[in-house]
Amino acid sequence: GENVEQHPSTLSVQEGDSAVIKCTYSDSASNYFPWYKQELGKGPQLIIDIRSNVGEKKDQRIAVTLNKTAKHFSLHITETQPEDSAVYFCAASRNNNDMRFGAGTRLTVKP
């Protein structure tokens, strides 16, 4: 089955700096890669996703890149703000079935 690894487990950045979180996956048939943000006391919320026919996707300050050959994908947050502080999870699945999640990255943005 799919195995997703996520790094780093914790990340601290200064407000205004960029943050990058990286994930690798094992199943070459995986074709859907969402990223979730989980704030304290809440369930994970989708922030951006990418499918395997696309190499990069951007939504305002958030971007995701996918390298299918290397089987890794990354989340990039630019101009970080304190409200970006949360736990971020990557995930990988085949046709949105059997989705497997990374262990999460706790991002802290210092004002």
Place this chain on the structure above:
Amino acid sequence: GAGVSQSPSNKVTEKGKDVELRCDPISGHTALYWYRQSLGQGLEFLIYFQGNSAPDKSGLPSDRFSAERTGGSVSTLTIQRTQQEDSAVYLCASTSGVETQYFGPGTRLLVL
């Protein structure tokens, strides 16, 4: 529209008691997932329902855990003879199969 809802939001129980956790998925979503999240940890897959197919129970940690999905909508996760290590947040998610999974707020279970 309404998202995924879960109840109760918090549950405190004594070791050895049974608990039932409820999930109301987004209307029309055919697939429903249960996950467990221990404090500060990632998401542990428990069980997956897809339409009328037999559920994928491969993630259930022991036979004390079971789940049902009645009428293809509401799901109940039951933990029998609870243990302290069952303390965690139990998350439910639903999907139409085309879009991503949408999560509920979770049920925080504490076993004393």
